[in-house]
Amino acid sequence: MRSPDTDLLMSAQTFVRQVVAPVAAAADEREEFPVDVFRAAGRFGVFGAGFPSEYGGLALGWAVYTGLIREIAQACASTAMSAVAHATLAMLPIFLGGSERLKQRLLPALIGGEAIAAFAMTEAGSGSDIAAIATTATDAGEHFLLNGSKVFITNANVADVAVVVAKTAPAAGILGLSLLAVERGTPGFQATGRRERKLGMRASDTGELVFTDALVPKDNLIGRRNGGFAILQRTLPAARLDMAAIAIGISERARDLCVDHAVGRRQFGKPIGRFQLVQQMLADMETSIDAASLLLARGLELRERGLPLAKAASEAKLFASEMAVEITRNAIQVHGASGYSRDLPLERLYRDAKLTEIGDGTSEIQRLIIADEMIKERLARIPGR
Ligand SMILES: Cc1cc2nc3c(=O)[nH]c(=O)nc-3n(C[C@H](O)[C@H](O)[C@H](O)COP(=O)(O)OP(=O)(O)OC[C@H]3O[C@@H](n4cnc5c(N)ncnc54)[C@H](O)[C@@H]3O)c2cc1C
Structure with a gap:
């Protein structure tokens, strides 16, 4: 008898063959993010495979999720990379450290692929050296005031929410980092529209995010302050x-x-x-x-x-x-x-x-x-x- 995982893998292979593979070469050629394919991956269950059912996930385990990413990468590595930025780099922190209210508000739409997430850590002056992050989040009562900019961010121009790494205690190095979920429409938050012209992964969107006195509600803090x-x-x-x-x-x-x-x-x-x-x-x-x-x-x-x-x-x-x-x-x-x-x-x-x-x-x-x-x-x- 086949296991449910084998059945899922077989239907994933069909999904990849019918939905992902046909557009991969053209999306690379045109350097266009295939947003319909991405949303279809959400409906298929890729993003929710590892997450629990209370947020709309399938609770199949992380190995099944990563198996789906591997399957997608065989046809279109760009789509697989956009999926990992969305479902691992951005959604996992929200799941691990977000308040219950934040999780209920953001995760179901992200799991279903109706909303798209980005993870914003890298800056012009901070790549491998995370302690050099210059973006700051300062206390402003009910909100954090976020200032800085992020570069080379996957999904930047299509994201409905970005998980942003910022300094809340600038003198404390990596122990002064905090993570904030910054939603599209937040005053002072914008994607610049710049699209990196890349060697590969051309069908994934890579851009810049800028924060100018962006007002981020305290409830959007992920994990503890300085616990990023x-x-x-x-x-x-x-x-x-x-x-x-x-x-x-x-x-x-x-x-x-x-x-x-x-x-x-x-x-x-x-x-x-x-x-x-x-x-x-x-x-x-x-x-x-x-x-x-x-x-x-x-x-x-x-x-x-x-x-x-x-x-x-x-x-x-x-x-x-x-x-x-x-x-x-x-x-x-x-x-x-x-x-x-x-x-x-x-x-x-x-x-x-x-x-x-x-x-x-x-x-x-x-x-x-x-x-x-x-x-x-x-x-x-x-x-x-
Ligand atoms: C297509 C693409 C998508 C990306 N998506 C995202 C994203 O979604 N979110 C995000 O936050 N970032 C993203 N990044 C950024 C990526 O994470 C960084 O490029 C990566 O961490 C390296 O940082 P850097 O490019 O600044 O290189 P640098 O840190 O400047 O490194 C340059 C060179 O120096 C070497 N080096 C640096 N420090 C040391 C050391 N201590 N010892 C030895 N060698 C060292 C590096 O290995 C490298 O060879 C993306 C990048 C690309 C290209």
């Missing part, structure tokens, strides 16, 4: 697992195209899949996809059980993203000239793969996190410390 970093520590590892899933999805698509081509394309009187140098590329693709999938599965298991996952998530993201760049590069190689042509999706996969080494923390930052955790684990075993 604690929420980020639970959100960012989850998003890194999702980024690993996107990298794996991209890689799986590239590998599948390579296997088909290795069987169908003949040179020197035989299929190119008979040449050992081509076989080596296929074997390495398969082995590294399996390894990345195991790293992801381990991270998801920790997430499901509520255990610390910073190191496991960084390992999964680091390995999967570097793998995706290598696999898509080799996939073009296996295809020769046809791989270089825009008639096939391989060049798009290659461009999209590169983002997975940058977004949600660069590869260098993942290595720092992994090494820091290794050292912490080691020090914890020294008696008397």
